[in-house]
Amino acid sequence: MALLETIGLTAFYSDFQALYGVDIALDAGETIAIIGANGAGKTTLMRSIAGALANEAGMIRFEGEPIGNLPAPRIVERGIAMVPEGRKLFPSLTVEENLLMGAYRRKGKGEWTLDTVYELFPVLRERRRQASTSLSGGQQQMVAIGRALMSNPRLLLCDEISLGLAPVVIRDIYAAFPKIRQGGASVVVVEQDIGQALKVASRVYCLMEGRVTLTGAPQELSRDAIRDAYFGAAA
């Protein structure tokens, strides 16, 4: 049974339809990537799964149970955490307080604590008393990832974590992913950086205009196929 499944997922912003029947599936322990151009519906898909956007219950299933209509707090309780696009740190909280907010709903023990997050991103330990706004973009992204991990999620949703960061910083952040997977989390990454997406994921979904236009393992996908799926077929 798939850990996460969307079945004919549609999503709307009032009258505007952003997703037209998206089917994706993710097994436990797997990392998948969602790629696509601006406005393809990637962030809408993430927001739908995370509960920030309401959908029909049966359109999203987590561990076999319908969760499409649950609000965000209920989704976190079930073990799905999101690293939102643009990081969205809390500016009036310190680095450590931001991390602790991630554990707001957490019950019991798990792999991720302040200590293990600081081991994953050692630079945050030095900065833990500082305002989150005083950090560099890459460090802020580390806080956002750490904050999501603090809920000990079984599924981690990463929305555009490389956006606006230097390549060397992006490499540092993705270097943490093997440890995140070892911690027991499956991962969905949304990326505009296709190279990065192909490197980290075992399967890739390409979205265009609210539909899945291509899917497969990275090594099976030719550059031309991806380009057509990304921008629309040239023909």
Added chain:
Amino acid sequence: MIWLDTIVQGVLLGGLYALFAAGLSLVFGIMRLVNLAHGDLIVLAAFLILVLVTALGLNPFLAALVALPIMFVAGWLLQFFVFNRTLGDDILPPLLVTFGLSIVIQNGLLETFSADSRRIGTGALANQSVSLGGVHVGLMPLLTFLSAIAVIVALNQLFYRTALGRAFRATSDDAVTAGLMGVEPKRLFATATGIAMIVVTIAALYLGTRANFDPSIGPARLIYAFEAVIIGGLGSFWGTLFGGMIIGVAQTFGAAFNPAWQILAGHIAFLLVLLVRPRGLFPRAVD
């Protein structure tokens, strides 16, 4: 010595104003809700304590203790079922609804308790005083001031040292992202207003024991509270205490020159501070 005495009495009076203001400051700081019924809620709580004192023969302090959970629940329900519906991008609905609530509370109290002015008796405590370095201060004003400090310290601890306070600040920053962390803003806001009502009840105890009150005096208390919050700087609890003290000292000095000037002097002090520091003395919030 008369100067020192005036300053001390003013500072102690400022403690009462800080108590009026702390709940307002808390609610505004977390959800940007300006509660125009705040003063009337203080008067409502004072009547609740009065009823408990007269009907059950309780000591006023014990009566306030009984009133605390009642007011917490009332605040929680008020926020959850009424104020939450008014929150949004538009700042007008909360103003209109709390303004309406203010009128409802005033007239409800008028129907129930008539327009007679009342006072919560504290027995012998009312006349006792202690000597502080040559200045005699009443025990009740001193208790009021110490309670104000205790409330400010407690609110600061709550805000900056607990998971609940962290959630308050995070939700104030960004309610949607706080939701992704598992915070339910509506319930959190209800808890915040419940806590504000606890402060309101403490303020009501000292309002009702200090002087006469009747159903119509709420709005005037609201103005002092507003002035204390604005002078202190939005979002700073210590600033609110300091703001209350400035109003209190200005009022006692005004009254020392001419009793007719008491209220006016407080308002003038407020305007002068605003002229010099438009954002208040210790602003924290950016908006």
